[in-house]
Amino acid sequence: MNEIRMPERDIARFESIVGSEAMDRIGGLASSVLTRLDGRSVWNVNSTAAGGGVAEMLQSLLPYARGAGIDARWMVMRANDDFFAVTKRLHHALHGSAGDGSPLGDKAHEIYDTVTRENAAAYASQVREGDVVILHDPQTAGLAPYLIDKGALVIWRCHIGKDTVDDEVTRGWRFLSHYLEDVPAFVFTRESYVPDYCDHGKSSIITPSIDAFSPKNQSMSDEQFRAILVNTGILRGVKNEAAATFVREDGSQGSVAMRARIVREGRVPSAETPLVVQVSRWDPLKDPIGVMRGFVRMLDLGDESGSVLMLVGPDASAVADDPEGARVYREVVETRAALPPHVRCRIQLVSLPMTDVQENGAVVNAIQRQASVVVQKSLMEGFGLTVTEAMWKGRPVVASPVGGILDQIDHGRNGLLLQDAHDLDGLAEKLASLVANPRLGSWLGENARRRVGNEFLGIQHLAKYGGLIGQLIEERERAGNPRRFTAADRGLDATTGHPSLAPPAAPFAV
Numbered sequence: 001m002n003e004i005r006m007p008e009r010d011i012a013r014f015e016s017i018v019g020s021e022a023m024d025r026i027g028g029l030a031s032s033v034l035t036r037l038d039g040r041s042v043w044n045v046n047s048t049a050a051g052g053g054v055a056e057m058l059q060s061l062l063p064y065a066r067g068a069g070i071d072a073r074w075m076v077m078r079a080n081d082d083f084f085a086v087t088k089r090l091h092h093a094l095h096g097s098a099g100d101g102s103p104l105g106d107k108a109h110e111i112y113d114t115v116t117r118e119n120a121a122a123y124a125s126q127v128r129e130g131d132v133v134i135l136h137d138p139q140t141a142g143l144a145p146y147l148i149d150k151g152a153l154v155i156w157r158c159h160i161g162k163d164t165v166d167d168e169v170t171r172g173w174r175f176l177s178h179y180l181e182d183v184p185a186f187v188f189t190r191e192s193y194v195p196d197y198c199d200h201g202k203s204s205i206i207t208p209s210i211d212a213f214s215p216k217n218q219s220m221s222d223e224q225f226r227a228i229l230v231n232t233g234i235l236r237g238v239k240n241e242a243a244a245t246f247v248r249e250d251g252s253q254g255s256v257a258m259r260a261r262i263v264r265e266g267r268v269p270s271a272e273t274p275l276v277v278q279v280s281r282w283d284p285l286k287d288p289i290g291v292m293r294g295f296v297r298m299l300d301l302g303d304e305s306g307s308v309l310m311l312v313g314p315d316a317s318a319v320a321d322d323p324e325g326a327r328v329y330r331e332v333v334e335t336r337a338a339l340p341p342h343v344r345c346r347i348q349l350v351s352l353p354m355t356d357v358q359e360n361g362a363v364v365n366a367i368q369r370q371a372s373v374v375v376q377k378s379l380m381e382g383f384g385l386t387v388t389e390a391m392w393k394g395r396p397v398v399a400s401p402v403g404g405i406l407d408q409i410d411h412g413r414n415g416l417l418l419q420d421a422h423d424l425d426g427l428a429e430k431l432a433s434l435v436a437n438p439r440l441g442s443w444l445g446e447n448a449r450r451r452v453g454n455e456f457l458g459i460q461h462l463a464k465y466g467g468l469i470g471q472l473i474e475e476r477e478r479a480g481n482p483r484r485f486t487a488a489d490r491g492l493d494a495t496t497g498h499p500s501l502a503p504p505a506a507p508f509a510v
């Protein structure tokens, strides 16, 4: 296990966003959690220090928890390729897919158990009785029994899931349940991801958040984001290098010098050109070709705005470990090339270099801010970060009614949902109405920004964790501080997980 040292950051910077009343409430919660923790640590354990949503989330949240006085720590497991092959298989199973089709039987348990045992041996001596340990995703589930034995208060958080159960999902849970039996609390992203066996009061829902101060989501003036887009070659205009800047994670100033690789014909759009934008990896589940077809139908309705569709994604040639990305990108290029010239010249494919992730984030930020409409036409989605990112920038979003997007957008209030993920006519019609009616877009966008500011930022994420940890410590104390704090101690029946019935009161004193 490796520890990633985290800096401290003052949570007070959220005051400008959420206001002083909310800050007072959160300050009160933080101090009650601190008292309850009484000097104990809150550990997070996952399996990678960089890359992937969990690492990004820990990087952005833990410094604030530390700034609030909590000894929040981050440990990363050490594992080998065989272990990751098993956990990748588990990851696929929880999404309902067979992955490489391997059986998840005894051999897989053996590989998994060896690595988790070694990691537990290296780590358990650092964990004190009463420490809170938040284990993230299937890779860490095998650590739970060892840590519970040490007297730690274990929370297992699963960031993945599927809305409906099938054989693969069941297979995945069967593998994991073995390790999770005594875990007193679970966290899931969506209600429908909670598997039957850890339903019944043991589970909490905590949605992912975005970092409002990261290069991808920090505020930018119009001059700034336009200068960034001109510098990258996405918009035409006079170069203004001095304004093409952003604030890096360490507080230093960054400047955007990268050039986007763009497939386009005809004129470079100006700042006045209405842009319809989808930002995503080149992945079939993000359905970039469907977005293109919906946009073409919008043009068929007789668009007079001169709007342009931009499909934006990471430079597929740069992502060596994603051969699928390169294939999907090629398909998108070919589908576009087969369109008639007058349609083709309204569709641009934008690939952004990933060499500097923060600079890439600043360009994504600028594109989302410049967009008249942001689309997320996913065929499946856990929690669409790009949806929250665009909503936070006050942009109207048109999205498929799938997965977590249903928890993010209230149709007609803070965004628009399609009838279903294949609703091309609905997409065309909604794009047309938003491009023609910017006031509708601004109204939806304002509501969208408010929704994110109230629910999906780091500060609310921390508050939800704080509430859960406070409650668990209280329940544990009520149960008389047992070394192994289990579901039964939470007043839950150990076998069914249902709240236990209180024993009938004796009719008379005995």
Ligand code: UDP
Pocket (backbone or CB within 6 Å): 216, 279, 280, 281, 312, 313, 314, 315, 352, 360, 361, 364, 383, 384, 385, 386, 387, 389
């Ligand atoms: N993203 C990025 N650069 C790109 C394309 C995408 O930084 O060129 C980011 C995007 O802003 C979002 C993340 O990748 O933060 C994708 O997250 P999402 O939940 O939307 O989809 P996922 O890729 O996790 O399925």
